[in-house]
């Protein structure tokens with residue numbers, strides 16, 4: 001029994017989501033291999049070989065894999081899929097783009113967003129925005145899985161010594177072509193990888209106030225900035241800051257929610273955070289039901305005071 005993890009990488013380094021996916025793969029019980037499908041991706045292959053618990057890294061190098069086009073990456077996975085009992089993707093935008101294609105081509109059911117491996121064929125996954133946990137069992141010969149990375153600790157990124165093999169890269173499928181990419185540039189930690197997140201809600205009232213009140217706190221704590229959907233929909237914060245059921249799922253060491261009521265759709269994205277701090281002027285706000293520390297206060301005075309005290 002061998003599991004294959006599809007690495008999330010930028011051709012030079014391996015992204016943290018890969019490390020959590022390796023932990024899930026190890027829990028499946030057998031050997032763990034990692035596929036780095038990229039272009040000039042030898043450095044990412046070397047980095048993957050350092051991950052503790054990985055026994056083999058396969059680097060597939062081809063210009064067709066330069067831009068992560070889902071059709072080409074899926075073809076690369078399918079080229080070696082028959083060697084594996086489990087194929088695991090991080091439940092990221094990339095992973096979710098490729099995994100269904102692989103599952104469909106293998107004619108198996110995808111097992112989505114797992115948070116626990118009970119046994120090699122039985123997994124837990126949240127449903128109804130995290131309000132219930134389903135236990136799913138699969139009889140498929142190859143289990144194609146996406147892994148909710150917040151459900152698994154990260155494997156150690158260094159200390160391992162896997163062998164590195166190269167595989168022939170697939171030809172371009174010709175079904176899609178890369179046109180361009182607009183990447184948000186920020187000095188802040190990426191939301192899903194941030195150890196601390198400070199998040200603002202509708203209460204901030206405007207984009208200017210959001211920046212004026214929340215940014216100094218994020219700066220002080222070297223934190224990622226998040227927002228509720230109401231704040232995003234109102235234009236107070238950019239779309240990619242949204243935390244929740246239809247935003248990002250995060251589980252930082254510390255999550256500070258200011259002026260966020262704690263609707264279940266927001267909680268679905270952050271309730272696994274290690275320590276939750278809520279600042280809300282309504283003591284009945286549902287956010288306090290998940291908060292480790294709650295401050296009933298006006299955020300426009302409490303947040304600047306916190307910044308001053310830090």
Ligand SMILES: Cc1cc2nc3c(=O)[nH]c(=O)nc-3n(C[C@H](O)[C@H](O)[C@H](O)COP(=O)(O)OP(=O)(O)OC[C@H]3O[C@@H](n4cnc5c(N)ncnc54)[C@H](O)[C@@H]3O)c2cc1C
Pocket residue numbers: 200201202203227228229230231242243244245246247248258259260261262263264265266269279280281282285297298299300
């Ligand atoms: C299908 C679906 C998916 C959704 N997905 C998401 C999602 O991914 N993420 C998400 O966040 N939401 C999501 N929502 C929306 C969600 O239901 C809530 O509407 C939203 O989270 C509310 O945002 P909020 O807490 O900022 O605003 P509100 O609910 O309006 O809460 C504002 C809070 O600020 C407090 N407040 C006001 N003034 C102050 C002040 N001066 N100081 C301190 N506190 C103050 C109030 O007491 C209140 O608790 C989804 C909804 C649906 C139906």
